Amino acid sequence: MTTQGSHPQKYVGARVSRVDGPAKVRGEATYTAEFEVPNLAHAVLVSATIAHGRIRKIGDEAARAVPGVLDVLSHQTPGLDLKDVKGYPRGPAGTAILPFQNGEVLFRGQPIAVVVAESLEAARHAALLLDIEYAPDDFRATLEEGRRGWPFIDKKKPRQLQHSRGDASRALKDAATTFEASYDTPVQHHNPMEMHAVIAAWDGEDRLTLYEPTQWMQSAPGVLAQTLGLDPDHVHVISPFVGGGFGNKATTWPHLLVTVLAARVLGRPVKLVLTRAQMFAAVGYRAATRTSYRVGLDAGGQLAAVDLQAESQTGPVDLFPEQVGNVAKMLYANENMDLTHTMIRTHAGPNIMMRAPGEAPGSFGLEVLMDELAEKAGLDPLAFRRLNHAPENQDPESGLPYSSKHLLECYERGAAAFGWARRTPQPGSMRDGRTLIGWGMATAVYPVYTSAATARARLCGDGRIEIEAGSHDIGTGTYSILAQIAADELGVDIGQVGVKLGDSRLPKNGYSGGSRTAGSVGSAVQAAASGLRQELADLALGAPESPLHGAAPVDLEARDGGLYVKGSDRGERYTTILKRTGRDQYDAYRETIPNGGSEKDLEKLKQGQESSVEAVTERYARYSFGAVFAEVRVDPDFLTPRVSRLVGAFDIGKVLNAKTAESQLTGGMIWGVSAALHEVTHTDPRTGLILNSNLADYHVPVNADIGEVQAIMLDYPDYHVSAMGVRGAGEIGIVGTAAAVANAVYHATGKRVRETPITLDKLL
Amino acid sequence: MRPFAYRRVEDVAGAVGQPGEGHRFLAGGTTLIDLMRLDVERPAVVTDITRVPLAEITEHEGGVRIGALASMTQVAEHGLIAERYPALREALLASASQQLRNMASMGGNVMQRTRCPYFRDVAFPSCNKRDPGSGCGARAGHHRKQAILGTSGACIAEHASDASVALVAYDAVLTLQGPGGEREVPLREFNLLPGDTPQVEHDLREGELITALTLPAPIARSGVYLKIRDRQSYEFALSSAAVVLRVEGGIIGAARVALGGVGTVPWRSPEAEAALTGQPATLETFQTAARAALAGAEPLEENAFKVPLTERVIVRALMQAAGVDA
Incomplete structure (x- = not known):
């Protein structure tokens, strides 16, 4: 491969307006629920109105009698068996609690039935007519209640997260000043503007097309591989625009499985859109937390010891820690630290990253504590x-x-x-x-956080550049930054760059969370775009007809849609180089492994698993x-x-x-x-x-x-x-x-x- | 949402002619449609009255007559309202959002139902207003926003309207047209305390339609509506006050005080008015009046803060109305 000279940065770093902005403003950006699929049936999800217990029966006679109703599915429906899946962070699902497998209700708002009809109106009406009888059980719906003792504490001990350095208890005893305080944060919900939605369309018995707003293209294929035994490559996920996610669209939730099952039972495509109230149920939330500090300061006001007892709420089955202790572990100089983080189970449902x-x-907690300590130290x-x-x-x-x-x-x-x-x-x-x-x-x-990443850069016959990455723009500006990177690498106007995201058939990428997409996918796009430039340069330099034949690679620069010797007009447009090859288009595909990562990260990525290089x-x-x-x-x-x-x-x-x-x-x-x-x-x-x-x-x-x-x-x-x-x-x-x-x-x-x-x- | 029969009428006679079980009028729809989607309202018949010509705002014997279908925006922007009923204008502008105010009618605003979550979500088993005899979920549950005045064992649901607070302060009278004829009811009497029958919210007879709201000439042209809430817009009052004062030579000749966010109905306070009338317009008088207004409050644990908050709201509103500095 040829190494070559500079390519001036025109777009990277600049204030560039969103390239997808005009389409969004004009309503031309198609979000999941807006896709038109022929022969579509409409599903309405029914959620549990108890926090814990058992469903005695779901009477559906009245619902089925509503004109246009096609089916009512629940745990009473035979043939909806799903194999186990693990909840995040151990697996790609938001929760291991699968829909319709038994009559148990483990959390408020748990999906317990779905009504499918020819029209949304009929499905909504019929859903109101279901006659559901529960046998309610005791519940603990909040951190406070959970703290008083999870009923099954003997079977499933809350997991504890520990960190210890130095000798905090001794240092606390020796400290010039000590201070104690607890800080509480409540349950919060993500509430992206766009509701969760799914359109599931089967093609035969083993291929599936899914429209869904997702922050993790590979999550649903992974979950469907585990629960239904599908080949993940046979699950085609389409998600060009995501109307906000904030973490609750990173993993797959039960309603997606419900939609997939309904589409299979009916033998036709099914659409399900959650209501705003259902966005508060089975798609995760930020757990309530308490951080209880005991801190010692030395005579000069420096931290001498920090003892932190942290608690966070979690769901009845999964264990997603809201790691409130992380910041306290590393943010300030302090040699003596004890951290114990206790997870407390509740019937509030699965929590997730937000x-x-x-x-x-x-x-x-930490930064209010610091304010209190500053006052105590007189600083x-x-x-x-x-x-x-x-x-x-x-x-x-x-x-x-x-x-x-x-x-x-x-x-x-x-x-x-x-x-x-x-x-x-x-x-x-x-x-x-x-x-x-x-x-x-x-x-x-x-x-x-960074991930291995892959991308393809393509020169089209008309000189346009296409960038492909199976990543996501969750409203952050991914389309724009990838276009900027490619435009600079190739010396083209940003209007000449089209970016394709949000399709599982595009080069695989990890989930968009942990602020990783710009750095990770941006690196792969940079590699693919510069790779394309270098391969085109090699073609030009090696072609006797090219004005660049025999030029020194290090003297080249990419500008004006082509390659030129710096400071001169000697050069040619990409389209001319392409024409000479006799091809319609020219692709460069690249994979990147972030610093601190390894080939293993790339392998995991390609298998659809989470690939994350930690901080x-x-x-x-x-x-x-x-x-x-x-x-x-x-x-x-x-x-x-x-x-x-x-x-x-x-x-x-x-x-x-x-x-x-x-x-x-x-x-x-x-x-x-x-x-x-x-x-x-x-x-x-x-x-x-x-x-x-x-x-x-x-x-x-x-x-x-x-x-x-x-x-x-x-x-x-x-x-x-x-x-x-x-x-x-x-x-x-x-x-x-x-x-x-x-x-x-x-x-x-x-x-x-x-x-x-x-x-x-x-x-x- | 459940299916319902829809009919559209062109005039008042058509509207009141065919009442029936489970009948609702549709004007702006900002409450009705919302509650129908939540399955709280389940009307069998909905009569669309949006084409009935009832949106006029006219001068009326020194006061103003507001057609029941005038939108909140229309009223807020009307010159007569700004000139004579500034507290009503302020209350309207502090309500909901511009989009909702453009849709919502004045008659509908008067009929607006509570925001109590136990009423609005049918998943909750206890709400005497929605399901008489089922108990009050809020009393034993979360009630930070619920009422402290006019409550009963059966119901503590707050009345959420801002405009109605100003309307009762200005002695608004409703004109009701029923199959049997027309009658007039002061808004203060139209809204009923929950007592043992919180499901009965209004003095409204079968088939009756609110056709107009009439405001008599105000006691003074200086009125204040002060609203305190958890955020600056698109939020209901934690506490609000509409006050109108006539002050002559430093002495309060007449006073109107109404409270929002604290009552089960838009809360007129004759106690505060009595404490003000004939007294000097001073901070001390205002504090006495504020205490008198809240003397009968029955707060619960989570909404106890509304007592001191409302006292302060009343005092501040009175000071503004009287032009007295803090």
Whole structure:
């Protein structure tokens, strides 16, 4: 292969508007539920209205009598057997609880029946007519109830996550100052705008086409291989656009299996769209957590010991840990640490990753704690964090150097942009007229996850470039950044690049979660596009008819849709090179293994398994960092906290698209405000059912709740992660922000609220 | 949703002529359709009245007469309302969202049903309003947003309308047209306390249609609607107050105080009005009135905060109405 010279970066790093934006605005981007499939039947899912128990019977006579109803399926229907599957993180399913296998109800909202009809209206009507009798059993629907003892604790002990270093109990005894506090975060639901939806169409007995919005193209094929014995390559998943996922579209949920079974029984395609209320049931949630700290400080205010007892709720069968202890393990210099994380089972159903799982709720506790400790040490909250800063050459957890860490610069630039130096320390001391002003800050951190990736770059006969990757754009801007990378590598106008994502027949890629897609899939696209350029260069250099024949490869540059000798007109367009080959098109396919990974990761990827290189490799601890500063305004009578200003400074590696990256960061920060002040899923104590399963009662901020939001990006490439130096921007914005807001509320009011959301009733 | 018969009428006579069991009028649909989708409302017949000419807003004996099909937006933007009933305008603009206000009618707003989750979700077995005799889910369950005034053992469901709070403060009177003729009912009496029959919410007879809301001349043109909620828009009140004061020479000549987010009905407070009338317009008077308004409150654990919150809301609203600085 020829090595060659530079290719100027025109698009990478720039503020490029979404390439799929116009199609979305015009309604031309087709989302799952909008696909038109001939002979489609409509399914309506029926969910359990008890939290735990047994179904005595499902009477379906009245439902079947509704004109247009084709079938009613439930555990009473013979022939719906499914083989076992494992729930995430042990397997590709969201939960190991399979639909319709027996009459057991293990969680609220569990899918227990489906009505299929010629029309959606008939199916919805018939679903109301099912006569369901339950034999209810005791339940524990919340973390608080679960803590009092899971009924089956002897059979299935909650798993514990441990970390220990130094001698925390001794160091606590010797500490100059000690402090104890507990922090609580509630159940939250992802609530992407787009509902989960599935269209399942069988082709014979062993081939299936699935339309579904997914963050993990390979999840459904994997689950169907395990449960129905299908060849995963015979499951064609189509998912060009995803209207938000935030983690709940990363794994396969029971309703997908229900749709597949219904389509098989009926012998025709079936569509199922969840209702908003069902989005609160069997598609995961962020678990409630409690972090209980005992901390010792030395005389100078440095952390001497941290003892953290963490708890997170989980479902009745699966074990997905909301790892709230992760941030506390590594964020600050501290030699003595004990962490015990206990998982507590509940009948609230399977929980799953939700934007910055672990880090988001964990940073609420840790960063409010840091605010409290700073006050105890008599230090400014920012000065206290600087004092306890973990040096660049030593991650406190692993002892390894960081791959690239500019947290101190985040503090500096964030504080300067915010005006932090003007803060007066005394709570309630800053006012605007009668309005109380509070300023708070927090540190943000998010680990770097990467995956093996594959992509194909194609030169078409008309000079257009096609990029193919079986990855996903979940609203983050993947289409755009991949087009930017390809356009720069090949020296073409971005309008000449078409990106294809969201199809399982495209080159395989891992799931889009953990802020990994930009770096991982971006690397594969870069490799494929530069590979295409190099192969075309080889063809030109070797062709006597080409003006480039005999030129030195190192002198070439890609520009104007072709290859040219730098600083001259000597060269030719790609289409001319292609024509000479006699081919219609020319493809280059590439596979990439991220730094710290191995061939094994690529193999796992190709088999549709999760392929993930973790943050801490043999040589480096790889994290993104940030500092978030918040201003709240609080009416002194009504105690309604409103966030008037947010500034975040983030060290997230190389920024591929300043516009979409900024959008990810500010979107994350706004979600942090939401977590701090608004979001909570309420559970009825007597039934275990959810009380606010709609977007009127499940609060997220409206525009009027959000003031100025600024995200500063440091843009230092991290070459220990990948050749492009990208670390990802999707999640870090939410980390720390809730604590920054909570700390600002304390600064305004003098009231320390150690649970979210901080609503006025907790401040009055 | 269950199937239902749909008919559309062009005039009031057609609308009230064919009442029947399980009958509902459809205007903006922002409550009815929502509750039908939730299977809470199961009408057998829906009469679409959107073409009935009842959307006029006209001057009426120093006050204003609002056709029942006038949209919330129409009323909020009407010059007469801005001029004479500023608290109503503010209450309307603080309601729901622009899209909902464009759809929702004033008559429908008066008929708006509670947001109590135990009422709105048929999966909950206990709701006396939805299923008389089944118990009150909220009392023993989650009730942070539910009422503290006008509650009963059977029901603590809050009345969610903002506009109705201002309307009762302005002494609105409803015109009802039934098969047997027309009658007028003050809004204060139209909304019924839950008592032992929370399923009966209004003084509305079979087949009757609200045709108009009439506001008499206001006691003063300065009115305030103050609404406190969990977020800045698209959210119901945790506590709100509509107040109108006539102040002469520093003495309060007349007062109207109505509360939202705290009552099982839009809550007019004669206690607060009595404490204000004839007294100097001072912070102390306002505090006394606020305490009087909440004296009869029966809060539960989760909504106890509404007592001090509402006292503060009343005081602030009165100070604004009187032009008194904090």
